[in-house]
Amino acid sequence: MTDRRRAILTGAARVIARQGVRGLRVADLAAEAGVSTALIYYHFKDRPGILRHALAFIGDRADRYTATWEGEAGPGPSDPRGLLERTLLLEFQDLPEVRENSTAWGELRAHAVFDPELREDLAAAGAAWVAEVAGHLAALCPAAPPGAVTAAAERLTALLEGLSVRWLSGLLPVAHARGLLREAIGVELGRLGSPASPAPRID
Structure with a gap:
């Protein structure tokens, strides 16, 4: 990826996090990225192209x-x-880049309710994330049925998204969010029949 393309996508994630998808204007993005609007259109063709590439960049x-x-x-x-x-x-x-990324992801997810084209890209990104988590669960619980493993991965990623919104909104301390998610991991592993003992805390 070229430096200018990266600058545009970094700017897009920042503007989306700050102003939402509906607040993403190409002129504002150009100012944020320090480039011309013509260069943005050269790289991304149109606004839907910016959103699709911003989603991939965030992932x-x-x-x-x-x-x-x-x-x-x-x-x-x-x-x-x-x-x-x-x-x-x-x-x-609790880092600026993580906060910005999570906020932008949430804004794109909310906008997908009204944008079927973006919904397809978001669904693909979400499915890849669920598959990654399911792979880790399957390694821990090799005897568990694949459907149960996938369902556990879906529950964990959905919980993470909900906890993330509360954390970013200041409704939940980061340590408490981590603790709740860690407990949920233990519950899901227990359901799947993992013989693994609890892992050491990562704080």
């Missing part, structure tokens, strides 16, 4: 920041339980 950025815990030194966990917790709990890092 890619989440993949990057969920690879490293805030202040973590050395390699992360390699065990299935640790990888599962990392995938979910790192969405609650």
Whole structure:
């Protein structure tokens, strides 16, 4: 990705987080990214193109920041339980980039109610996330039926999204959000018959 394209998408995520999808104006995006409106249209053709690429950018950025815990030194966990917790709990890092990303994702998700085209892209991104979580659950619970594993992944990712909204809105402290999600992970693993013992806390 070129530096200018990255700047535009970074600006798009920031404007969407701050003003919502309906508040995303190409002129505002150009000012945020420090580029011309013509360059934005050159790269993304139209407003729906900006939204689709912004959604993909937000997903890619989440993949990057969920690879490293805030202040973590050395390699992360390699065990299935640790990888599962990392995938979910790192969405609650109290960092500007994480807050911006989560807020923009929520704005895009809300707008998809009225935008069938965006809904398809959002559904694909959500399905990929559920599949990633289901993969970690399946590694921990190899005897569990695939349908039950997928349903558990859907519940955990849906809970995370709801907790994230409350955390971002100031209704829930980040440590409490992490604790609730960690408990839910334990409940789902118990349902699936995981023999794994509780993982050490990641705070």
